Amino acid sequence: MVIRLARGYRTQAERTVGSRVFTAQGLTKVYGSGDVEVRALNDVNFEIDAGEIVVLLGPSGSGKSTLLNIMGGLDQATSGHLFYRDTELTTLSDRALTFYRRERVGFVFQFYNLVPSLTAYENVALVTHLSKRPLAPADALALVGLEGRLDHFPAQLSGGEQQRVAIARAIAKRPEVLLCDEPTGALDSKTGIRVIEALLTASAELRTTTLLITHNAAIQSVADRVFFFADGRISRIAANDTRTSAAELTW
Amino acid sequence: MVIAVSMLDTKLLRDFGRLWPQVLAIALVIAGGVASLVLSVGSFRSLDETRAAYYERNRFADVFATVQRAPLTLVDSIAKIPGVAAAEARISKLALLDIENFLEPATGLFISLPRGGAPALNIPYLRVGRYPAPGSADEVMVSDAFAKAHGLVPGDSFSAILNGRKRVLTIVGTALTPEFIYAIGPGDRMPDNRRFAIIWMPERALASAYGLQGAFSSVSIKLLRNASEAEVIDRLDALLDPYGGDAAYGRKDQTSHAFLEHGLDMLRSMSSTIPPIFLLVTAFLINLVLSRLVALEREQIGLFKALGYGNGAIAGHYIKFVLGVAVFGIAVGSVAGTWLGVYVTGIFGEFYQFPFLVFAESADVYLLGAALSLAAAIAGAFRAIREIVALPPAVAMQPAAPPRYGHILPGWLSLDRILSQPMMMTLRGLGRRPLRSILTATGIALATAILIVSLFTADAIEQLVDVTYFMADRQDASIGFVQKEPAGIVMQVARLPGVLAAEPIREVPARIRSGNVERRVSISGRTRGADLSRIIDTDLQPVVLPETGLAISAYLAGILGVNVGDTVELDLLEGQRRTVTVPVAALVEDYFGIRAVMDASALARLMREAPSTNGANISLDASRTEDLYAAIKAMPVAAGLALQDTTLANFRRSLAITITTMAGIYTGLAAIIAFGIVYNSTRISLSERARELASLRVLGFTRWEAMRILLLELVILTLVAQPPGWLVGFGLAWIMKTRLAGELMRVPMIMQNLTYAIASAIIIAAAVASALVVARRVAGLDLVAVLKTRD
Structure with a gap:
């Protein structure tokens, strides 16, 4: 099938590593209204370059997930601007956002969100067609170390394995952006480290811009930069001169 | 796209596998609706066309008249009446029969056969044997049903009292006739094949027995197309009047035709009343059930959106799912409906003694049933999908926000403190989604209602029997005379034995x-x-x-x-x-x-x-009936004796075949539909509340305690639904009663309390069965899995 591109963002061929990928200006998200109004994001500003690995760190309710959802086109901002390259995501229609997600973004969620009635292989195959030059599902699964579990259903996999299937599914379409919301949140440390390892390997292999939400301060050392969140704002941005490898992590 | 289609389709197939009990239950609901339509319309049309073909092939006349004695030369004048296509004169006489080993007096309607053998109108359909030889004096052909009732075959003999003289007649053949599809003897309300026979006899023999040489006592007329029946009847009456003619009448007043018409009318009324109700109810139910089923997929729909699937693709996937369910249901319903239709047509055909059956092709019925079911299913899915895709995917992927609960009653009433904890959870659960609770209760109420309307006919018939046979016509028997007699003859009757x-x-x-x-x-x-x-x-x-x-x-x-x-x-x-x-x-x-x-x-x-x-x-005096039979057989003025008990038994038998068969089938279908809706409601409630129940189990609730929360909801919804269900059922029964009313028969509007009880009992049984199935699921709930999969 020919994927019709919605107007408003560029094709894969125009992509260049090193250029600016995201620009946020005064990004704000308000839930509810009146007495029960909650400012989940409050005037957030940042820039992220292609190939960067950014860790978002902060307590629950500080706005990390809200930001990630808006960046991934899963939710709409209340005000402010968010640019993906030259395209202003905050003005895109639902349909255009669908194409943006389909072609540019890979997601990894805390609770895997695998389709329980499909095998590991099939869960990955679910997305590979959406991209023009996807990885073969088996290759994507090999990249996260699951080459031996292609035919297993989610219920037959451990939590870590399920999360690695989710990573394989996210990277299989060679996304430009990989958005991970607490990918290790439901996992023990040993399994969590394996998952981070898989994530970094895949991200490096495909030179993907990666954003990673975590509660876990230990993980920040794998990032190029760390955004610290508090009360819906980015309170501080720290840059790591040297990144540690996943294998060196402990928590 | 090839892969994608196959992946979503793979999911589709697995979903069918995973949800098979529900798929089956919903499909059965659809099948019930479709089957009721296919069955009733199909069987009605088949019988209608069979009758039309039978009338056509055997040249059933349009106008009939009887006369004391008219010269055969008059037939020419009759044939010349404008609008008459053919006229045929004959002799027809009632006479008592005496059959070996059969004590009751039976009656024969003797009809003359023209010299050529077969008549030109009302042609008998020869079943066995042959026509009597035109010159024979004692050969007869008898109605097939009468022969069968007595085990008579060609070669057998019986006696008849023709014009006061006992004659021994020999059967040479048996036949059916469109004129007496419904053969009702004098004084009877129902056909009794043992006691009433149509007997064809050569004209010469019958004429000489009654001294009617060169004369006739009955005439049949076939009209030209576009002829005015009323005008022909007027002219015919004028011609026959000098010869002691009774008023001529058209098919509408011809007993057999009128009864058959009424039977088909009732079938038509049932088929135009019950199936539409069933179909509308099932449409509502599948809409309800499928929208809830799709709503359960909220998180997966959110995921598909996050992965980049468009709304069209997602809607397409779920629509395929409901289409699959609907098509399965429609297929089962069509096959079952066709089978039942053929079965019912066969029963009716045998009851009416049709010589053959024409099965009507009714593609439109299948299409109508299918279209309505599909539309309802798709609309249900759409309703749910539209709500979900309207949500941003980030929201859809999360479980629905906890609803706002409120106190059931103002604090000062403080019922909250009186009610038990599980009752509280249940009531708040119902109250937090009032629309869904109302819709589910409505579904259960409708299931009760369709059971009531199916059961109603039995009540109506009992009341009819009660009023007719025990309040109004309380005689044990009626004697019919061959012709009008002076009133004093009753004194003679009163002196008969018994x-x-x-x-x-x-x-x-x-x-x-x-x-x-x-x-x-x-x-x-x-x-x-x-x-x-x-x-x-x-x-x-x-x-x-x-x-x-x-x-x-x-x-x-x-x-x-x-x-x-x-x-x-x-x-x-x-x-x-x-x-x-x-x-x-x-x-x-x-x-x-x-x-x-x-x-x-x-x-x-x-x-x-x-x-x-x-x-x-x-x-x-019941102990002396045999003496009475013998006395009546010896009484020349008597044309027949109708026993009330026999009439009632025949009435019940005939109803058992016609109305009761249909009502029974409808009740069965209604029960299936009812079970489908109750099972699905319970099953979906379980899915919707699996987490809540698992949490309770984790907190230390026993299986039974957790189960009770779910069951309480089912019990409350089921019980609350009953009174409105009775009301709607009564309303539907009233509609049916009104539509069943005709000039030949009507049914009274009466509903026994027992009927409400039976309908509710079936619904409650369905609820209990559903609860048992679901209880096994609660027992098997994987606590950890349920709790760990989402936040």
Whole structure:
């Protein structure tokens, strides 16, 4: 099938590593209204370059997930601007956002969100067609170390394995952006480290811009930069001169 | 895209596998609706076309008349009446039969066969053997049903009293005829194949037995297309009048045709009342169930959106799912409906003695059933999908926000403290989604209602039997006379062995008219103080007839648009054929035919005749019935004896075949639909609340305690749904009663409390069965898995 591109963002061929990928200006998200109004994001500003690995760190309710959802086109901002390259995501229609997600973004969620009635292989195959030059599902699964579990259903996999299937599914379409919301949140440390390892390997292999939400301060050392969140704002941005490898992590 | 389609389709197939009990239950609901439509319309059309083909092939006449004795030369004049395509004269006479080893007196209607053998109109359909030889004196052909009832075959003999002389007749063949598909003997209300026979005899033999050489006593006419039946009847009456003709009548007043028409009418009324109700109910139910089922997929829909699937692709996936369910249901329903239709058509065909059956092709019925079911299914899915895709995917992927709970009642009432914890959870659960609770209760109420409307006919028939046979016509038997006799003959009847009491019956054919509405009726003359056969008014009280004036069926009064105190015009179709005006004195509650009753002496005055009688109602000493049979067989004036018990038994048997079969099938389908809806409601509730229940289990609730929360919801919804279900059921039954009403038969509007109880019991049984199935699921709930999969 020919994927019709919605107007408003560029094709894969125009992509260049090193250029600016995201620009946020005064990004704000308000839930509810009146007495029960909650400012989940409050005037957030940042820039992220292609190939960067950014860790978002902060307590629950500080706005990390809200930001990630808006960046991934899963939710709409209340005000402010968010640019993906030259395209202003905050003005895109639902349909255009669908194409943006389909072609540019890979997601990894805390609770895997695998389709329980499909095998590991099939869960990955679910997305590979959406991209023009996807990885073969088996290759994507090999990249996260699951080459031996292609035919297993989610219920037959451990939590870590399920999360690695989710990573394989996210990277299989060679996304430009990989958005991970607490990918290790439901996992023990040993399994969590394996998952981070898989994530970094895949991200490096495909030179993907990666954003990673975590509660876990230990993980920040794998990032190029760390955004610290508090009360819906980015309170501080720290840059790591040297990144540690996943294998060196402990928590 | 190839891969994607196959992945989503793979999910689709696995979903079917995973949800098979629900898929099956929903499919059964759809199948019930579709089957009821296919069955009823299919069988009605098949019977209608069979009858039409039978009439056509065997040249069933359009107009009929009987006459005392008219010369055969008159037939030429009859044939020349404008509009007449063919006219055929014949001799037809009622006579008592004497069959070996059969004590009851049976009656034969003897019909002459022309010299050439087969008649040109009302052609008998030869089943076995041959036509009697034209010159033979004792060869006859008998109706097939009568032969079968007595095990008679060609070569067997029986006796008949023809014109007072006993004759031994030999059967050479058996036949069916479109003229007596419904063969009702004199004085009977129902066909009794043992006691009534159609007997074809060569004209010469019959003419010589009755001294009717060169004459006829009955004429049949086939009309040209576009001919005016009324005009032909008027001219025919004028021609026959000098020869003692009774008023001619069209097919509408021909007994067999009228009864058959009524039977088909009832089938048509049922098929145009119940299946649409079923279909609408199932459409509502599948819409309800499928929208809830799709709503359960909320998180997966959110995921598909996050992965980049468009709304169209997601909607397409779920629509494929509901289409799969619907198509499965439609297929099962079509096959089952066709099978049931063929079965019912076969039963009816056998009952009516059709020589063959034509199965009507009814593609439109299948299409209608399928289209309605598909539309309902898709609409249900759409409703749910639209709500979910409207959510941003980030929101859809999360479980729905915890709903806002409130106290059930204001604090000062503080029922909250009185109710148990599980009851509280259940009530708040129901209250937080009032629309869903109302819709589910409505679904259960409708399931109750369709059960009630299916069960209603049985109640109605019992009431009909009660009023007709135990309140109104309380005689043990009726004797019919060959012709009109002086009223004094009843004294003779009263002296017959075993007769305890006898009352004369006088029947005068008439046309009753008000304005330009006219019906053919029989006016019954009743002697003052008659106690065996009584008149029951619309309040179910016996009525004493006034000395003048007419009591008519309430239904007839409705047709004529008259009430007590109004006058009607009567054309008396016997004797001097006077037209008179009489007041309506009372309305009668009766369920068979339309009738008019008046005081016997008043009727005699109207007829300007001495008190006369066509028969007698009698009460019997049961121990002496055999003596009575013998005495009646020896009584030349008697045309037949109808036993009330036998009539009632035949009535029940005939209803068992017609109405009860259909009602039984409908009840079965209604029960399946009811089970489907209750099971699905429970099953979906379990899915919706799996986490809540698992949490309770984790907190230390026992299985039973967790289960109780779910069951309480089911119990409350089921119980709350019953009273509205009864109400709707009563309403639907009333609609059906109104549509079943006809001039030949009506059913009373009566609903036994037991019917409500049975309907509710079936629903509750379905609920219990569903609860048991679901209980196993609660027991098998994987606590950790349920809790760890989402936040």
